[in-house]
Amino acid sequence: MRSLRIFRLWLTTSFRAAPLPMAISTVLVAARAVTAPTQTYGVSRLVDGLAADRPSTIGWGIGIIVAGLAVAFVADVVGFPLQTTAQERMAGRVHADLLDVTTGIPGLAHHERPDVSDRLEIVRERAWRMGAGSEVLLWLFGTVTNTVTVLSLLGSVHPLLLLLPLLGTARIWSAYLSSTRQQKAWEDSMPQERLVDRLIEVAKDPRTGLELRVFGLGQVLLDRIFSLQTERFRRRVDAARWGGKVDGAVRLVFGLAYAGAVVWVVARARAGEQTAGDVVLVLLLASQVDQMTGGIAQNVYWVGEVVRSFSRYDWLREYAKDNSWKAGTTPAPARLTSGIELRNVGFAYPGADSAVLSGIDLRLPAGSAIALVGENGAGKTTLVKLLARMYDPTTGQVLVDGTDLASIAPDSWRAQLSAGFQDFVKFELIVREVVGLGDVGRMSDEAAVGLAVSRGDAESVVAGLPRGLDTQLGKKFTDGVELSGGQWQRLALARAFMRERPLLLLLDEPTAALDPEAEHRLYEQYAAAAKIAAAETGGITVLVSHRFSTVRMADLIVVMHQGRIEEVGTHEALLAANTRYADLFNLQARAYR
Numbered sequence: 391m392r393s394l395r396i397f398r399l400w401l402t403t404s405f406r407a408a409p410l411p412m413a414i415s416t417v418l419v420a421a422r423a424v425t426a427p428t429q430t431y432g433v434s435r436l437v438d439g440l441a442a443d444r445p446s447t448i449g450w451g452i453g454i455i456v457a458g459l460a461v462a463f464v465a466d467v468v469g470f471p472l473q474t475t476a477q478e479r480m481a482g483r484v485h486a487d488l489l490d491v492t493t494g495i496p497g498l499a500h501h502e503r504p505d506v507s508d509r510l511e512i513v514r515e516r517a518w519r520m521g522a523g524s525e526v527l528l529w530l531f532g533t534v535t536n537t538v539t540v541l542s543l544l545g546s547v548h549p550l551l552l553l554l555p556l557l558g559t560a561r562i563w564s565a566y567l568s569s570t571r572q573q574k575a576w577e578d579s580m581p582q583e584r585l586v587d588r589l590i591e592v593a594k595d596p597r598t599g600l601e602l603r604v605f606g607l608g609q610v611l612l613d614r615i616f617s618l619q620t621e622r623f624r625r626r627v628d629a630a631r632w633g634g635k636v637d638g639a640v641r642l643v644f645g646l647a648y649a650g651a652v653v654w655v656v657a658r659a660r661a662g663e664q665t666a667g668d669v670v671l672v673l674l675l676a677s678q679v680d681q682m683t684g685g686i687a688q689n690v691y692w693v694g695e696v697v698r699s700f701s702r703y704d705w706l707r708e709y710a711k712d713n714s715w716k717a718g719t720t721p722a723p724a725r726l727t728s729g730i731e732l733r734n735v736g737f738a739y740p741g742a743d744s745a746v747l748s749g750i751d752l753r754l755p756a757g758s759a760i761a762l763v764g765e766n767g768a769g770k771t772t773l774v775k776l777l778a779r780m781y782d783p784t785t786g787q788v789l790v791d792g793t794d795l796a797s798i799a800p801d802s803w804r805a806q807l808s809a810g811f812q813d814f815v816k817f818e819l820i821v822r823e824v825v826g827l828g829d830v831g832r833m834s835d836e837a838a839v840g841l842a843v844s845r846g847d848a849e850s851v852v853a854g855l856p857r858g859l860d861t862q863l864g865k866k867f868t869d870g871v872e873l874s875g876g877q878w879q880r881l882a883l884a885r886a887f888m889r890e891r892p893l894l895l896l897l898d899e900p901t902a903a904l905d906p907e908a909e910h911r912l913y914e915q916y917a918a919a920a921k922i923a924a925a926e927t928g929g930i931t932v933l934v935s936h937r938f939s940t941v942r943m944a945d946l947i948v949v950m951h952q953g954r955i956e957e958v959g960t961h962e963a964l965l966a967a968n969t970r971y972a973d974l975f976n977l978q979a980r981a982y983r
C-alpha cells in the first residue's frame with residue numbers, strides 16, 4: 391500500500407513538473423525500446439528470406455530494419471532535450487515542494503528530533519538527484535517495454551529460452567542487494583558525517599579559533615575528524631566490495647547459461663527443428679538480454695535511490711501534514727485585554743522521557759512586564775518557547791485572552807510577537823537589513839529602522855561603522871566589518887524592537903553580552919516606552935535575565951526551579967518573603983558591593 395503511494399508520488403511529481411515533455415518522452419521511449427528487438431526480428435526475417443530465396447520475406451526484413459533505424463534516430467534526436475527539460479523541472483519542483491513542506495511545519499520539533507532532521511538532511515542533499523526521478527521513470531518504462539518485446543520474440547522461437555531472461559533476474563536481484571547494503575552503510579554513517587561537517591566548521595570558523603588555540607585543541611580536532619572519516623569510509627568500502635563479489639558470481643552463471651542456450655539452438659537448427667533465422671534471432675536477442683539485465687543491474691541502484699528518496703519525501707510530507715497545526719485558524723487578537731494564562735502546563739521535549747516543565751499555573755496580566763528567573767536549566771527558555779508557540783504544551787493550555795493558543799493560527803500569533811535571544815542570529819547582511827529583518831514589511835522604512843536602533847541602544851555601534859546603516863557586516867565580505875559580541879547583541883536587540891507594538895515581547899537574556907550598567911540603562915529606557923505602548927495594546931514583555939538589577943524593574947517576578955514555579959510576586963514582596971529569590975538577590979548584591 392505504502393509502496394503504491396510512493397510510486398504514485400514519484401509518477402505524479404514527474405508529470406506535474408513537466409507534463410508535455412514527459413508525455414512526448416513516454417511515447418518516444420516506448421518506440422525506442424521496441425526498435426532493437428524488432429530490428430533483430432527483421433534481421434532473422436532477412437536471413438530466412440535469403441536462405442529460402444523468398445523476395446517478399448527479404449523485403450519485409452529490410453523494411454523492418456530501416457523503419458527501426460528511422461524511429462531510433464527520431465526518438466534520440468527529439469527525446470534527449472525533452473528528457474533534460476523534464477529532469478531540470480523535476481529537480482526544481484522537488485526543491486520547491488521540500489521548502490513548502492519544511493516551512494509549513496510551524497514548530498521547532500523537526501529541528502530537534504534526530505530522526506526528522508536526518509531525513510530532512512538526506513532529502514535536501516539529494517533533491518537534485520531526485521530530479522533524475524523523471525529520467526529513471528522513463529528508463530523503467532522503456533525497460534519494461536523492451537523486456538516484454540524480447541520475451542515475446544524469444545518465446546516464439548522456443549518457450550525454454552524464456553529461462554535466459556529469468557536467470558537475468560538473479561543479476562538484478564544481486565544488484566538490488568548490493569545497492570541496499572551500500573545505502574545502509576551510507577545511512578549508518580550519516581551521524582559521523584554530520585559530526586565531521588560540524589567539526590570542520592568549528593575548525594574553520596575564525597570565531598572559534600581563539601578558544602581552539604588557547605586550549606591547544608587543533609590537533610585533537612584533527613585526530614577526531616580523521617578517525618571519524620576512516621570509520622565512515624570503512625563502512626562504505628566494505629559494502630562496495632561485498633557487492634562486487636556477489637555480482638561477479640552471478641554474472642559467471644549467466645554467461646555459462648547464455649553459451650549453453652546458443653549451443654542448444656544451433657544443434658536444433660542442424661537437426662532441422664529451427665531455421666537459420668531463429669539461430670540469428672537467439673544469438674542477437676541473447677546478447678540483448680545480457681545488455682538489458684546489465685543495464686537494469688546498473689540502474690537498480692538509481693531506481694532504489696529514487697524510491698528511497700521518494701519514500702523519505704513521502705514520510706516528510708506525512709509528518710508535515712500531522713504537524714501542520716492546521717487546526718489553529720483563529721486569528722490572533724489585535725490587543726490584549728485580560729492577558730495570557732498558563733493553566734497546568736507541562737512539557738517534555740520530543741523524544742525526551744522526562745518533563746522539563748510541570749504544573750505551571752501562571753497569569754501574565756495585559757500590559758505588564760514579567761521577569762523569569764531561576765538557575766540554569768530551570769525551564770525559563772522552554773517557557774518562552776511555549777509562549778512563542780514553537781511547541782505545544784504536552785499537558786495543559788496556554789490561553790490568550792481566554793482563547794487556547796493552540797487554536798490560534800501560528801503565523802498570525804507570530805506576527806504579533808517580537809523577540810530577542812541570547813543565541814541571536816548574526817545575519818551577515820547590511821546593517822539596515824540586520825535590524826529591519828525584525829519587521830520585514832518595514833525594512834526599508836528609514837525612520838522605523840532609526841527608531842529601533844535607538845531603542846536597542848545601538849546608535850553608538852552604527853555611528854562607529856564606516857558606512858553607517860549601509861555597512862556590510864561579516865568577515866566573509868571584502869568590505870565587511872566584524873563586530874564585537876556586545877555590538878552584535880545591540881543590533882539583535884534593535885531588531886527585536888523593530889515591531890513597535892507587539893502583543894508579546896520575549897527577551898531571553900538578549901543583553902547577556904552587555905555590561906550590567908548598559909543593560910540597566912537600556913531596560914530603564916525600554917520600560918518607559920513599553921508602558922506607553924502597553925497602555926494602548928495591552929502588550930506583555932517577558933524578560934529572562936540572571937541580573938537582578940534588571941529583574942527588579944519588572945511588575946511581576948516569576949522564580950522557577952526544576953521546571954516548576956516556586957514563587958511569584960513583586961521584587962519587594964519576594965524580598966520580604968525572604969525565600970529563594972531573596973537569597974539569590976542578596977548573593978548577587980553582595981558580589982557587587
Ligand SMILES: Nc1ncnc2c1ncn2[C@@H]1O[C@H](COP(=O)(O)OP(=O)(O)OP(=O)(O)O)[C@@H](O)[C@H]1O
Binds near residue numbers: 739765769
Ligand atoms: N531542545 C531540547 N531538547 C531536549 N531537552 C532540552 C532542549 N532544550 C532544553 N532542554 C532541557 O530542558 C531543561 C530546561 O532548559 P531551558 O533552556 O528551558 O532552561 P533555562 O532555565 O532557560 O536555562 P538557562 O538559564 O541555562 O538558559 C534543561 O534540562 C535542558 O537540558
